[in-house]
Amino acid sequence: MLSNSSPAYLSGFGGHVATEAVPGALPKGRNSPQRPAYGLYTEQLSGTAFTAPRHENRRSWLYRMRPTADHPPYRRYEGARLLAPGTVKDPVAPNRLRWDPPADLPTGCDFVDGLVTMMANRDPADLTGVAIHLYRADRSMERRVFLDADGELLIIPQAGAISVETELGRLELEPGWIGVVPRGVRFRVMVDERGARGYVAENHGALFRLPDLGPIGSNGLANPRDFETPVARFEDVDGEVECIQKYLGSLWTTTLDHSPLDVVAWHGNLAPYRYELARFNTIGTVSFDHPDPSIFTVLTSPSETPGRANADFVIFPPRWMVGENTFRPPWFHRNVMSEAMGLISGEYDAKADGFRPGGLSLHNLMSGHGPDVDSWLKASEAELRPVKIEGTMAFMVESCWPYIPTRFALDRAQPDYDQAWADFPKAKLP
Numbered sequence: 001m002l003s004n005s006s007p008a009y010l011s012g013f014g015g016h017v018a019t020e021a022v023p024g025a026l027p028k029g030r031n032s033p034q035r036p037a038y039g040l041y042t043e044q045l046s047g048t049a050f051t052a053p054r055h056e057n058r059r060s061w062l063y064r065m066r067p068t069a070d071h072p073p074y075r076r077y078e079g080a081r082l083l084a085p086g087t088v089k090d091p092v093a094p095n096r097l098r099w100d101p102p103a104d105l106p107t108g109c110d111f112v113d114g115l116v117t118m119m120a121n122r123d124p125a126d127l128t129g130v131a132i133h134l135y136r137a138d139r140s141m142e143r144r145v146f147l148d149a150d151g152e153l154l155i156i157p158q159a160g161a162i163s164v165e166t167e168l169g170r171l172e173l174e175p176g177w178i179g180v181v182p183r184g185v186r187f188r189v190m191v192d193e194r195g196a197r198g199y200v201a202e203n204h205g206a207l208f209r210l211p212d213l214g215p216i217g218s219n220g221l222a223n224p225r226d227f228e229t230p231v232a233r234f235e236d237v238d239g240e241v242e243c244i245q246k247y248l249g250s251l252w253t254t255t256l257d258h259s260p261l262d263v264v265a266w267h268g269n270l271a272p273y274r275y276e277l278a279r280f281n282t283i284g285t286v287s288f289d290h291p292d293p294s295i296f297t298v299l300t301s302p303s304e305t306p307g308r309a310n311a312d313f314v315i316f317p318p319r320w321m322v323g324e325n326t327f328r329p330p331w332f333h334r335n336v337m338s339e340a341m342g343l344i345s346g347e348y349d350a351k352a353d354g355f356r357p358g359g360l361s362l363h364n365l366m367s368g369h370g371p372d373v374d375s376w377l378k379a380s381e382a383e384l385r386p387v388k389i390e391g392t393m394a395f396m397v398e399s400c401w402p403y404i405p406t407r408f409a410l411d412r413a414q415p416d417y418d419q420a421w422a423d424f425p426k427a428k429l430p
């Protein structure tokens with residue numbers, strides 16, 4: 001039985017939070033008292049190096065029923081065969097790739113065994129890069145938890161509601177929401193009888209943060225108060241609980257004699273959080289031209305090169321298009337950054353056909369892409385009244401590191417994606 005059942009959240013991004021599920025569990029005035037209340041164990045969980053600059057420093061203090069350190073050795077985990085199998089070793093062709101929602105995602109599995117890695121860049125041990133996974137969860141994780149030592153997990157539901165029960169509290173998510181679970185935090189995913197599907201961006205690099213706003217000013221895009229952090233919530237459960245860990249690109253398992261979701265109180269600024277994408281304050285042109293999609297950045301993970309993201313999480317939400325004498329959809333482009341895209345719902349304005357909810361596309365380093373022929377024709381001939389793009393939500397995880405697909409992904413790529421750009425009429429010179 002869970003100790004309290006009404007979900008509750010605290011508002012704000014990356015703020016310092018103090019929360020206790022049992023009155024008196026949180027020590028006052030110090031982090032590590034000699035004898036914590038009720039015999040709880042004190043644990044610091046860091047998301048940045050101890051010495052990170054203060055404005056970037058993220059850590060929390062956890063007060064739990066048993067220390068995390070109390071666990072038997074990890075052994076190789078043989079399930080989740082499609083999670084982190086490694087990317088293809090052959091040279092990667094500079095081809096654009098697109099996928100329908102795979103019809104053969106694992107069935108009858110929970111969230112962990114239903115994770116399928118589609119592409120990744122960099123070695124997680126380098127503490128940089130990002131991987132894109134799909135999930136299909138047909139059942140809840142019973143007596144199992146998962147943790148990812150390789151990065152924080154940005155969960156993007158596409159179908160079905162999920163409840164992400166973490167050491168630090170519970171995130172309720174459904175399509176249109178995102179949730180982030182910090183590196184190393186144990187959690188399980190509960191689903192209802194309809195199951196759930198979606199995307200996961202695994203960020204091996206610097207923690208996601210809100211982008212700078214520059215001349216936009218002090219408000220706009222994703223506003224900090226719309227991010228929600230769960231309050232402390234714990235369970236007091238004895239008995240076997242399997243703990244599966246992703247660590248340096250492989251999967252490991254151990255069996256605990258208790259539930260590790262036993263954090264009774266915590267404080268700090270490293271915690272899971274959720275955000276409803278409809279809250280995004282979308283900004284765009286009110287004159288002419290199509291702005292760079294960085295205007296739609298929800299969260300960014302910087303690399304060590306200023307302005308060049310390890311991972312930008314960007315959305316394409318419903319919005320008004322009003323640009324005058326403007327080709328309104330995305331232009332043709334070749335990008336030094338690499339673009340993985342997914343579609344939560346509706347249609348994407350650069351692709352009239354073939355990019356379906358639950359699908360994925362990849363436009364890597366320098367690959368020429370942009371509107372397909374039909375979208376180009378439509379937008380070139382459209383009467384330029386104000387038009388609202390409605391009922392859609394696409395996203396992009398843009399990275400400075402080119403993505404390498406997995407074997408599973410390469411074997412399922414649409415065979416004819418290049419046809420999207422095959423039949424453009426030649427320009428006629430005078």
Ligand SMILES: O=C(O)Cc1cc(O)ccc1O
Pocket residue numbers: 290291292293329330331333335339350363369370396
């Ligand atoms: O390729 C894409 O569809 C993503 C994208 C959208 C946009 O509005 C501008 C550039 C860009 O890469």
Ligand SMILES: [Fe+2]
Pocket residue numbers: 333335339363369370
């Ligand atoms: Fe693009």
